[in-house]
Amino acid sequence: xxxxxxxxxxxxxxxxxxxxxxxxxxxxxxxxxxxxxxxxxxxxxxxxxxxxxxxxxxxxxxxxxxxxxxxxxxxxxxxxxxxxxxxxxxxxxxxxxxxxxxxxxxxxxxxxxxxxxxxxxxxxxxxxxxxxxxxxxxxxxxxxxxxx
Amino acid sequence: xxxxxxxxxxxxxxxxxxxxxxxxxxxxxxxxxxxxxxxxxxxxxxxxxxxxxxxxxxxxxxxxxxxxxxxxxxxxxxxxxxxxxxxxxxxxxxxxxxxxxxxxxxxxxxxxxxxxxxxxxxxxxxxxxxxxxxxxxxxxxxxxxxxxxxxxxxxxxxxxxxxxxxxxxxxxxxxxxxxxxxxxxxxxxxxxxxxxxxxxxxxxxxxxxxxxxxxxxxxxxxxxxxxxxxxxxxxxxxxxxxxxxxxxxxxxxxxxxxxxxxxx
Numbered sequence: 001x002x003x004x005x006x007x008x009x010x011x012x013x014x015x016x017x018x019x020x021x022x023x024x025x026x027x028x029x030x031x032x033x034x035x036x037x038x039x040x041x042x043x044x045x046x047x048x049x050x051x052x053x054x055x056x057x058x059x060x061x062x063x064x065x066x067x068x069x070x071x072x073x074x075x076x077x078x079x080x081x082x083x084x085x086x087x088x089x090x091x092x093x094x095x096x097x098x099x100x101x102x103x104x105x106x107x108x109x110x111x112x113x114x115x116x117x118x119x120x121x122x123x124x125x126x127x128x129x130x131x132x133x134x135x136x137x138x139x140x141x142x143x144x145x146x147x148x
Numbered sequence: 149x150x151x152x153x154x155x156x157x158x159x160x161x162x163x164x165x166x167x168x169x170x171x172x173x174x175x176x177x178x179x180x181x182x183x184x185x186x187x188x189x190x191x192x193x194x195x196x197x198x199x200x201x202x203x204x205x206x207x208x209x210x211x212x213x214x215x216x217x218x219x220x221x222x223x224x225x226x227x228x229x230x231x232x233x234x235x236x237x238x239x240x241x242x243x244x245x246x247x248x249x250x251x252x253x254x255x256x257x258x259x260x261x262x263x264x265x266x267x268x269x270x271x272x273x274x275x276x277x278x279x280x281x282x283x284x285x286x287x288x289x290x291x292x293x294x295x296x297x298x299x300x301x302x303x304x305x306x307x308x309x310x311x312x313x314x315x316x317x318x319x320x321x322x323x324x325x326x327x328x329x330x331x332x333x334x335x336x337x338x339x340x341x342x343x344x345x346x347x348x349x350x351x352x353x354x355x356x357x358x359x360x361x362x363x364x365x366x367x368x369x370x371x372x373x374x375x376x377x378x379x380x381x382x383x384x385x386x387x388x389x390x391x392x393x394x395x396x397x398x399x400x401x402x403x404x405x406x407x408x409x410x411x412x
Binding site for chain 1: 190191192199201202203204205226239363
């Protein structure tokens with residue numbers, strides 16, 4: 001049940017450079033989002049029917065559960081569950097994506113044992129072809145170039 | 149029918165969780181079916197010490213509140229087939245379960261496992277009362293410090309009041325050199341105060357820190373003294389007679405060598 005590490009090169013059916021096209025992220029635009037401006041420590045948890053954006057870290061032992069997407073502007077080291085009511089299109093995005101366990105809809109994954117990889121860049125986890133896949137995420141991209 | 153043993157201490161940081169992990173691992177390595185139950189809700193550590201944190205989906209509170217079946221919450225160890233963990237919840241607190249639920253849980257686990265080892269939280273409040281509710285035997289862990297011994301004494305009193313007679317004692321983190329210099333309480337001093345049976349003595353050992361941080365158990369390490377001490381404890385728990393380890397490091401090299409080849 002380990003992650004599939006889909007690298008940049010694997011992400012062929014988008015723009016080729018690895019960046020998602022605008023339409024890829026269009027579904028994510030939703031009014032129903034809360035902003036959490038603090039670090040979640042061990043034992044703390046957030047549940048929300050919608051999207052969650054966290055300005056801070058999610059430490060080991062903390063839990064984030066959303067029916068929509070989860071975005072962490074910091075290190076995500078705890079347990080995260082996006083699309084908790086079964087939405088397979090939900091994504092998890094983090095500045096540093098190192099979760100104890102990552103769940104999307106009814107998929108549960110954990111990082112491989114004895115491996116401590118720090119890619120040093122923001123990453124995005126989503127379900128592709130029925131498998132939770134992690135890919136590099138380049139913030140900005142087209143959004144700055146094209147009008148939304 | 150299994151046996152339910154609670155590992156407790158009163159004081160925090162004396163090594164309850166480490167002891168639970170090592171006793172459980174040791175029993176499983178001998179071929180017994182073992183389940184470790186972490187009752188430290190809100191401050192769980194046993195999963196981290198065993199290196200199983202990232203496998204947790206359901207926990208103790210999910211089981212007692214009927215959110216999942218017992219079997220779903222049990223996590224199998226990475227290495228030993230006979231070792232299982234029932235993790236505590238982290239986002240709840242001690243009031244999330246009650247002693248009656250623990251009694252029922254222990255009764256259910258007894259049907260399937262040879263040993264049910266319960267890791268008790270520090271303190272004497274509800275967490276402690278939950279942990280001891282289903283237990284048949286108790287092991288008290290202490291260190292050679294006045295404060296830890298004082299708390300162990302209090303705990304032994306509470307265990308006796310709860311009808312857990314004759315708890316066994318583990319003295320952890322002893323430094324033979326300091327004891328010899330008279331700077332640390334000796335095993336005899338502690339037994340003198342607490343007046344309970346000694347289950348074992350574990351010497352202070354860096355290997356414990358190293359192995360614990362790696363999510364492994366020192367009991368499987370054949371070379372360390374603490375590993376040997378834990379293996380002795382495990383054998384005593386199963387009813388074997390094992391002499392207490394000799395901590396005398398003072399003896400010379402030749403004496404040791406002679407002992408090794410058996411000419412005393």
